[in-house]
Amino acid sequence: MSESTGIATPGAPISIKDLENALDSFGRKVTKVKVAGIDIDGVLRGKFMSREKFLAAASSDGFGFCSVIFGWDIHDTVYSRELLVSNRQNGYRDLVASIDLRTYRQISWENNVPFFLVNFLDPVTLKPLSVDPRGILRRTTDIAATRDLECIAGVEYEYFNFKETPESVAEKKFTNLQPLTPGMHGYSLLRTQLNNDYFNELFDASLNFGIPIEGHHTETGPGVYETALAYTSALRMADNAILFKYLAKSIGMKHGVLPSFMAKPWGNLPGCSGHVHVSLKNSKGSNIFAVTPSELKGGRSNATNDDTKYLSEEGEYFLAGILDGLPDIMPTLVPTINGYKRLVGGEAFWAPNAVTYGYDSRAASVRIISPPSVPPSATRFEIRVPGADMNPYLALSAIFLLGMRGIEKKLPLSVKPVSAYQNNPELRQEVSMLPHTLEEATDRMMRPDSVAREVFGDEFVDHFGGTRQNEVKLWNQAVTNWEVERYLELA
Numbered sequence: 001m002s003e004s005t006g007i008a009t010p011g012a013p014i015s016i017k018d019l020e021n022a023l024d025s026f027g028r029k030v031t032k033v034k035v036a037g038i039d040i041d042g043v044l045r046g047k048f049m050s051r052e053k054f055l056a057a058a059s060s061d062g063f064g065f066c067s068v069i070f071g072w073d074i075h076d077t078v079y080s081r082e083l084l085v086s087n088r089q090n091g092y093r094d095l096v097a098s099i100d101l102r103t104y105r106q107i108s109w110e111n112n113v114p115f116f117l118v119n120f121l122d123p124v125t126l127k128p129l130s131v132d133p134r135g136i137l138r139r140t141t142d143i144a145a146t147r148d149l150e151c152i153a154g155v156e157y158e159y160f161n162f163k164e165t166p167e168s169v170a171e172k173k174f175t176n177l178q179p180l181t182p183g184m185h186g187y188s189l190l191r192t193q194l195n196n197d198y199f200n201e202l203f204d205a206s207l208n209f210g211i212p213i214e215g216h217h218t219e220t221g222p223g224v225y226e227t228a229l230a231y232t233s234a235l236r237m238a239d240n241a242i243l244f245k246y247l248a249k250s251i252g253m254k255h256g257v258l259p260s261f262m263a264k265p266w267g268n269l270p271g272c273s274g275h276v277h278v279s280l281k282n283s284k285g286s287n288i289f290a291v292t293p294s295e296l297k298g299g300r301s302n303a304t305n306d307d308t309k310y311l312s313e314e315g316e317y318f319l320a321g322i323l324d325g326l327p328d329i330m331p332t333l334v335p336t337i338n339g340y341k342r343l344v345g346g347e348a349f350w351a352p353n354a355v356t357y358g359y360d361s362r363a364a365s366v367r368i369i370s371p372p373s374v375p376p377s378a379t380r381f382e383i384r385v386p387g388a389d390m391n392p393y394l395a396l397s398a399i400f401l402l403g404m405r406g407i408e409k410k411l412p413l414s415v416k417p418v419s420a421y422q423n424n425p426e427l428r429q430e431v432s433m434l435p436h437t438l439e440e441a442t443d444r445m446m447r448p449d450s451v452a453r454e455v456f457g458d459e460f461v462d463h464f465g466g467t468r469q470n471e472v473k474l475w476n477q478a479v480t481n482w483e484v485e486r487y488l489e490l491a
Helices: 016-023 051-058 133-146 166-171 191-208 234-254 313-328 339-343 392-409 418-423 425-430 438-445 451-456 458-476 481-487
Strands: 032-038 044-050 063-066 094-107 113-121 149-162 213-218 224-229 258-260 276-282 357-359 366-369 380-383
Touching (some): 016 094, 044 234, 051 063, 113 133, 133 149, 133 392, 149 234, 149 392, 191 224, 234 258, 234 392, 313 392, 313 438, 313 451, 380 392, 392 451, 451 458
Antiparallel strands (some): 032 044, 063 094, 094 113, 149 224, 149 276
């Protein structure tokens, strides 16, 4: 099974000649091309390139791109503890940015300028950079391909929208922000009429940008939307997910709207999820999590429990793999300080914070979606732990690596379904809780014997862990408004 299966966008060139023809098909001379790669925080880092420079780079290994994008944080501040990839000692040297022609798109809101994503390579070996999020997911899908499997995924984003601009939120010091609409109006047909042009352009521009959408609606919360991106191959899905954020923020600027994918903007309101749906297909295109036609009548006879009886045995192993490694890879699903605030008291807002699963259960960390609620071909898992601030490349890599590890090791499903704890409160003491903070999660991920090191490798864990330790350090030395209000007068 080819690694490129399902990745290429419609009309993507497969050769330099095709590329030149694509650039000449606009009815005008294309003079510039936009390119971008993804940093460890899921931020697009890119530039315009002249047509000549771009074609030269596309015809070779790539072009030089400053490695500092892996040496600084989300606000361009160099890490307090220098890491391996980019540091003073190596002079913040260039990486090689290799253009992926399969990611060809046109940016409709920028006069249809051509756009491509890049993969980052080591400048000496020209091998994929061990900490490049897109390269990590490519490696993950390659592992699946060696087993004649294809990783398939979908992503749902919830995001607050504000009647603000980058300038206005800075002037307000990020307080007293005005939501796009008032009140709690999930699935409202009425509330979208207040901002009809913006709401519809998000959908239409996404289609034009090569990002098919399955559903787009209001969600519960002032000014909250949810957009479900159409199921596709995992690498294409991660590309679509990261680019949807770019698109939403770009379209928002046109309409005086600032969309935020922050996981928990308000303490007393639901947070913003980034739910991930996953399945595996074999070389025949069949879903390996699906039960056979004969098992549809009463379920698989050797299933561990009723919740998994409409999952295949491989599907159950995959589930066991996720549950076994979930606490060790939490920073790849919840990478920010704020993300863990979404999970605190998460039961009230359907934001799971424990190692749990259940058939069609939105109270569980892993929701099993299988017959009888869907056809066997649609059998999949919904991972409900990530927030909208996740890096989709890392989140998808973690989920598939854990699941394939479960299949390879034939891990038994040792955790009871969430219904067992709900029906018998005395069993709740058996539930394993997920890390409560980024600091706790990072410490667990970086342990010498963590499952994260087994599936990701030491180089990535040490680098990514170092970046999360930097976030923790900045948080620990910050003085918040809550502290000042609570202690300034009375302490």
